[in-house]
Amino acid sequence: MQTDSTVIIVGAGPAGLGCALALRACGVTDVSILDAQGVGTSFERWPAQMRLLTPSFHSNSFGFTDLNAISPDTSPADFLHTQHPTGKQYAHYLKAVVYHYQLFVESGVRVKTVERDSHQFFVITTQDGLTRRARFVIWATGEFGQPKTNGIRGAYLGIHNSTVRDWDDFKSGPNKMTIIGGYESGIDAVINLVTQGKEVHLLSRGQPWANDDPDPSRSLSPHTHDRLKTALLETFGSIQFYQNADINRIRKVGDDYEIISTEGTCFHSPTAPILCTGFESALQSIQSLWEWRDGYPIFSEEADESTRTPGLFYSGPSLQHRGMQFCFIYKYRSRFGIIARAIASRLGLPWKEPLSLWRKHGFFQEDLNCCSDCQCAIDHEETENPEVHDYEKAVLS
Numbered sequence: 603m604q605t606d607s608t609v610i611i612v613g614a615g616p617a618g619l620g621c622a623l624a625l626r627a628c629g630v631t632d633v634s635i636l637d638a639q640g641v642g643t644s645f646e647r648w649p650a651q652m653r654l655l656t657p658s659f660h661s662n663s664f665g666f667t668d669l670n671a672i673s674p675d676t677s678p679a680d681f682l683h684t685q686h687p688t689g690k691q692y693a694h695y696l697k698a699v700v701y702h703y704q705l706f707v708e709s710g711v712r713v714k715t716v717e718r719d720s721h722q723f724f725v726i727t728t729q730d731g732l733t734r735r736a737r738f739v740i741w742a743t744g745e746f747g748q749p750k751t752n753g754i755r756g757a758y759l760g761i762h763n764s765t766v767r768d769w770d771d772f773k774s775g776p777n778k779m780t781i782i783g784g785y786e787s788g789i790d791a792v793i794n795l796v797t798q799g800k801e802v803h804l805l806s807r808g809q810p811w812a813n814d815d816p817d818p819s820r821s822l823s824p825h826t827h828d829r830l831k832t833a834l835l836e837t838f839g840s841i842q843f844y845q846n847a848d849i850n851r852i853r854k855v856g857d858d859y860e861i862i863s864t865e866g867t868c869f870h871s872p873t874a875p876i877l878c879t880g881f882e883s884a885l886q887s888i889q890s891l892w893e894w895r896d897g898y899p900i901f902s903e904e905a906d907e908s909t910r911t912p913g914l915f916y917s918g919p920s921l922q923h924r925g926m927q928f929c930f931i932y933k934y935r936s937r938f939g940i941i942a943r944a945i946a947s948r949l950g951l952p953w954k955e956p957l958s959l960w961r962k963h964g965f966f967q968e969d970l971n972c973c974s975d976c977q978c979a980i981d982h983e984e985t986e987n988p989e990v991h992d993y994e995k996a997v998l999s
């Protein structure tokens with residue numbers, strides 16, 4: 603069986619749904635949203651304790667749309683009455699958006715391949731062997747399903763944090779735990795485990811917990827800093843930070859795990875290490891449809907479109923322009939209107955007036971200088987990072 607649509611969106615997370623709403627504003631309604639599982643599934647799989655680190659606040663009416671909203675006229679803060687929603691709460695917000703706007707999402711449809719036929723239509727094959735055709739495709743599959751293990755030999759012996767559903771599941775295990783990776787997910791794991799009374803060893807390439815980069819994609823969020831400070835105060839001495847521990851091997855020796863760095867340092871752990879090593883690009887499974895440079899896909903600046911396969915767009919956290927990552931909702935949503943404009947204008951539909959609200963509220967960001975010139979006015983005096991052994995002192999002072 604073959605079904606035709608004007609636009610197929612693959613993925614019903616915030617990126618796919620946000621693009622669907624921007625297209626709707628332009629009158630593009632023949633849109634099919636396909637999801638391997640269902641609306642907001644990635645968020646539903648977060649550990650129970652994990653919360654969005656970007657804060658929500660219902661400031662929309664003053665022109666400052668809630669940072670976690672996927673459209674200019676909705677607010678997770680207003681809907682959920684919380685500042686840092688859990689994954690389940692945020693999925694609830696996404697489902698409410700789908701219901702309110704009557705978006706049509708087909709759940710349980712996993713896309714296996716995307717190809718172009720001789721008429722320049724996209725032919726999408728799903729896991730059950732069915733095909734669908736569309737004139738445009740927006741790929742919005744997110745990164746959560748593609749854990750990255752950074753070339754660590756024996757990574758299968760560890761536990762990637764994306765597979766943890768509840769940190770309480772570790773309560774009854776040995777007291778010492780080891781985390782590999784010191785960015786947001788790593789620090790989140792540390793805080794959850796240390797507040798259970800564990801002794802936590804954090805191994806990291808650099809010391810991202812002490813970075814002072816003006817781009818929040820490269821340094822810890824204020825929310826995480828606050829939580830870490832509280833954890834350090836309440837559990838003094840229970841977190842050991844190891845910087846420059848570039849781990850490339852995990853071995854099981856008897857009941858113990860050996861975690862070995864490129865420099866040959868061996869760390870011992872009685873428990874499987876938790877890998878907080880990030881995620882692969884969302885474009886891995888359709889990589890041949892994109893041009894790549896230095897391991898990163900290239901997106902057109904006009905429309906976040908593939909430069910190799912016109913008509914194929916990407917929305918979501920793997921987006922990057924001019925070396926800047928658009929990995930937060932408030933960053934990649936700034937391009938929803940841009941993608942909608944490209945599709946609407948090619949269909950001969952008006953987009954300027956329909957997208958004026960999206961432009962006004964930061965969902966139509968054309969000027970990429972705004973994002974690539976992300977300098978805060980005030981440099982932190984101590985841009986020099988504190989030494990690791992001083993970290994607790996530095997962060998608590």
Ligand SMILES: Cc1cc2nc3c(=O)[nH]c(=O)nc-3n(C[C@H](O)[C@H](O)[C@H](O)COP(=O)(O)OP(=O)(O)OC[C@H]3O[C@@H](n4cnc5c(N)ncnc54)[C@H](O)[C@@H]3O)c2cc1C
Pocket residue numbers: 612613614615616617618636637638639640641642643644645653654655656711712713714742743744745746747787881917918919929930931932
């Ligand atoms: C641990 C973690 C914490 C984060 N915290 C924040 C935060 O606090 N604030 C913030 O702004 N961002 C945060 N992010 C960034 C986050 O990735 C995005 O905000 C968001 O999840 C990405 O949205 P998405 O719609 O691109 O992907 P997802 O929400 O992952 O949705 C993608 C959907 O695509 C579906 N899918 C995947 N493959 C296929 C396929 N082949 N066929 C059909 N369907 C498919 C999946 O089932 C899924 O429902 C975090 C990310 C992670 C991993």
